[in-house]
Amino acid sequence: MPYAAPDLTSARMQMALSLGWHIVIACLGVGFPVLVLLAEWRGQRTGDATYDLLARRWAKSLAVLFAVGAVSGTILSFELGILWPGLMGRFGEVIGLPFAIEGIAFFLEAIFLGIYLYGWDRLSPRLHLLAGVPVAVSGVASAWFVVTANAWMNQPRGFRLEAGVVRDPDPVKAMFNPATPVETTHMILAAYLVAGFGVASVYAWAWLRGRRDRYTRLGFLLPFTFAAVFALPQVVVGDWAARFLAERQPVKLAAIEGLERTQRGAPLHVGGVVEIPKGLSLLAKHDPDAEVIGLDSVPPEDRPPALPVRIAFQLMVAVGTGLVGLAAWLALAWWRRRDLPRSRLFMLAAAAAGPGAVVALESGWVVTEVGRQPWIVYGLVRTADAVTDAPNIRLGYYALLVVYTAMTVATVYVLRRLARLPREAGTDPAAPEPMT
Numbered sequence: 001m002p003y004a005a006p007d008l009t010s011a012r013m014q015m016a017l018s019l020g021w022h023i024v025i026a027c028l029g030v031g032f033p034v035l036v037l038l039a040e041w042r043g044q045r046t047g048d049a050t051y052d053l054l055a056r057r058w059a060k061s062l063a064v065l066f067a068v069g070a071v072s073g074t075i076l077s078f079e080l081g082i083l084w085p086g087l088m089g090r091f092g093e094v095i096g097l098p099f100a101i102e103g104i105a106f107f108l109e110a111i112f113l114g115i116y117l118y119g120w121d122r123l124s125p126r127l128h129l130l131a132g133v134p135v136a137v138s139g140v141a142s143a144w145f146v147v148t149a150n151a152w153m154n155q156p157r158g159f160r161l162e163a164g165v166v167r168d169p170d171p172v173k174a175m176f177n178p179a180t181p182v183e184t185t186h187m188i189l190a191a192y193l194v195a196g197f198g199v200a201s202v203y204a205w206a207w208l209r210g211r212r213d214r215y216t217r218l219g220f221l222l223p224f225t226f227a228a229v230f231a232l233p234q235v236v237v238g239d240w241a242a243r244f245l246a247e248r249q250p251v252k253l254a255a256i257e258g259l260e261r262t263q264r265g266a267p268l269h270v271g272g273v274v275e276i277p278k279g280l281s282l283l284a285k286h287d288p289d290a291e292v293i294g295l296d297s298v299p300p301e302d303r304p305p306a307l308p309v310r311i312a313f314q315l316m317v318a319v320g321t322g323l324v325g326l327a328a329w330l331a332l333a334w335w336r337r338r339d340l341p342r343s344r345l346f347m348l349a350a351a352a353a354g355p356g357a358v359v360a361l362e363s364g365w366v367v368t369e370v371g372r373q374p375w376i377v378y379g380l381v382r383t384a385d386a387v388t389d390a391p392n393i394r395l396g397y398y399a400l401l402v403v404y405t406a407m408t409v410a411t412v413y414v415l416r417r418l419a420r421l422p423r424e425a426g427t428d429p430a431a432p433e434p435m436t
Contacts, residue, residue: 022075025068029065030139035196036059040128044129057419071407087376109139147183157173190357203220203223206219255305259292264290
């Protein structure tokens with residue numbers, strides 16, 4: 001198999017590029033519909049035209065993101081089949097169900113998004129708001145079903161192997177594997193954080209550049225508050241995920257912590273530097289003297305690359321802690337004065353929160369995917385054994401570089417054009433806000 005080594009690398013790079021690009025757009029597709037509905041609901045409830053204006057403009061951006069997300073998602077579905085026949089060809093009847101249902105959710109989302117966009121000023125306000133609910137629900141459903149397939153790759157269930165051949169496939173059991181609850185919850189919360197902090201950061205930047213009207217204030221406050229609400233629960237789910245790894249994927253946890261040998265009372269390294277004695281045992285098993293499995297529990301060829309996994313995890317935790325701190329800062333200021341924090345530093349940090357949430361998202365994905373290596377199906381099939389032996393996979397990677405570069409430029413260009421459209425007459429609240 002002369003192409004095996006270089007093509008494995010090319011195939012991995014191709015998937016990394018596609019997944020790394022698509023996951024950001026997909027997260028915006030999950031969280032953005034909720035923001036649009038919240039803005040429209042607030043507009044109807046309060047009669048404030050600013051919320052209605054925000055909802056209309058955000059809906060246009062949502063349509064653009066939905067379109068490019070559909071393109072990148074289609075590319076991914078083809079790549080799964082073309083690059084990894086040892087996964088989809090062999091286990092397709094086991095994990096094909098969530099992809100099929102995700103397709104249905106996608107079409108429902110597309111249908112109701114069309115109704116929602118076309119129905120503005122044609123449907124009654126309440127009916128129009130209701131038409132947007134399936135868009136938000138379908139977005140969450142799509143994420144849930146796709147992530148169940150990834151959870152299955154970490155905890156394969158719903159079949160048995162006889163001489164390497166899949167027997168008795170049970171797609172429902174495969175979908176509801178032990179990793180599904182924690183992975184899907186973690187991912188959907190991450191999507192809400194990326195969407196909320198991402199949208200808020202645009203308005204925080206506008207505020208820093210001097211646009212201090214009511215439109216900018218509400219455009220910041222609504223998505224930032226939305227994200228802040230989910231920041232603390234994400235920490236709780238992160239603790240849940242750590243305990244899950246300690247029980248079900250201890251080698252991945254060992255890579256995350258750089259734990260070379262199995263030991264009792266294992267220390268926790270905060271930021272990779274500060275050592276907390278027995279902290280890892282306490283965090284992972286709620287017992288300071290509990291045994292934690294180290295990398296030495298498996299042969300070297302079965303260990304994930306510990307350094308990138310560890311760096312990605314530390315980065316995710318550092319950014320996540322910063323986002324929780326920002327959420328607490330806003331909550332404290334609102335509790336004391338019913339107003340935003342009166343600090344330029346807060347707005348600078350808020351402007352950075354959107355890119356930061358994306359960094360945390362990508363880092364978490366690296367922890368999940370690289371931490372599972374060398375297995376594509378954990379404990380059963382190695383990634384190297386699932387890749388196609390077709391030549392010239394690297395050409396596909398180069399082509400994808402061109403495609404994603406073009407889509408990135410086009411998406412940013414269109415979104416910037418939408419942001420610069422003049423606001424509709426009579427709906428532009430230009431009254432300055434008192435924040436300093």
